[in-house]
Amino acid sequence: MRADLRQLQALVAIADQGTLGRAADALHCSPSALSMQLSALEARIGQVLTQRTGRGLRLSAEGERLLPAARDTVQAAERFAQLARAAPVDGQPTPAVPVVVGTILDPPAIRLGEFLRAVRERGPQLHPELRHGISGSVLREVQDGRVDLGFFLGEVEGPGWRVQTLAPVRYVVVAPRGWQSRLEGRQWEDLATLPWIDTPRESVHHALLRPVFGGRARATVARVDQEASMLDLVRAGFGLSLAREAVALREAHVGGLAVSREHRLDTTLSLGALDRQDDPARAAALDTLFDAAAAVWRSGP
Known part of the structure; x- marks a missing residue:
């Protein structure tokens, strides 16, 4: 039995997000597509992996048992893709990719050092530039294109945002x-x-x-x-x-x-960026930053 990577991503996203809708948003797919991936995984292994609750979905006992292995596999695949993007081409080092990050509060509150270390591990070609502000000004600068992504407190207004909730x-x-x-x-x-x-x-x-x-x-x-x-x-x-x-x-x-x-x-403390990125290199850099944030905040305080 071989599980498809997308099916494992679906399982991990449900565990992290708690609802089909939020998990689908995290994977940039429709809820129906994600549900199909999850159903296919359950059919492949012959086990029920999720249970419905009054507020969404949670993993079954079997789902919880398999989650660590699924997460390890997904993270290994992401790490492989990131290393491949950072590999030298024709012997030439990959040029640095600048990314502007909007910060708020104090560094420990947003776990800034841990976040930047995780970014460096996953994308050594990324060169972060930090700009400090308050939540509203950071979001405005993201919207205006002066900041690539930023930490903020509260909610974003309007569509077109990619948001990752980090902590209450x-x-x-x-x-x-x-x-x-x-x-x-x-x-x-x-x-x-x-x-x-x-x-x-x-x-x-x-x-x-x-x-x-x-x-x-x-x-x-x-x-x-x-x-x-x-x-x-x-x-x-x-x-x-x-x-x-x-x-x-x-x-x-x-x-x-x-x-x-x-x-x-x-x-809530969240990380936000514009959802649509026309530059593939910029989109890949943001994927790395969001993945680094998820890894840091998933590890607990």
Whole structure:
């Protein structure tokens, strides 16, 4: 019995994505085509590999048992293709391929070092150039063609995007030392009356707070676009802000800042690029970058 590589890719994609639709998007095929590949694999080995749940698909016990071998085979095939693309032609070294990556937050939060190491292992010809920004500005630069792909928080607007979800991210309200009583047991509308440190409209903070407050105006005392500056203003007693939960808890422990985990807002960290790439070399480079990100974030924190 020999399993087709596309069938193994289908199994791995279902395990990683959890639904037929997301798995099909990850493999750039239709859900019906992916379902056919999966059915063909099950028929070939005589085993049921997936089970339907209320929210999508999950692997059966037999699917879980075979998944590591399927993943190893898929990764080996991808590595072979990447090495072949990077091989010298007529004795000449492959020229470096520049790729511009938009980054956000701090390097550990997006596991930047691990990501770039995985990129180098898979595509030694790739030469990353990093441009730091906030989520909205990174996506705008991707759309304008100034950045090839970028990390972002939240959702993209409109069609034409290739998006890979990496990890959930939770934000909580953080406030100056001694403000805990002003946070506990309060509704969001109560917090709107307190002074806030504002952020640009294209920031994830603005996107998360917009549906919470609706059209209600907040009293803002400053506007910043960097998390470090924002936290410094909170320490200085200016007012409230949102912060990633891990950062907020660290600040509470080290600096005594007030934190309200009652007021929490959830989003996701993702990697995004334009889906359509007319240049085959550019498309291959993006495949390598997305594969590197998947390998890093699949390995766990």
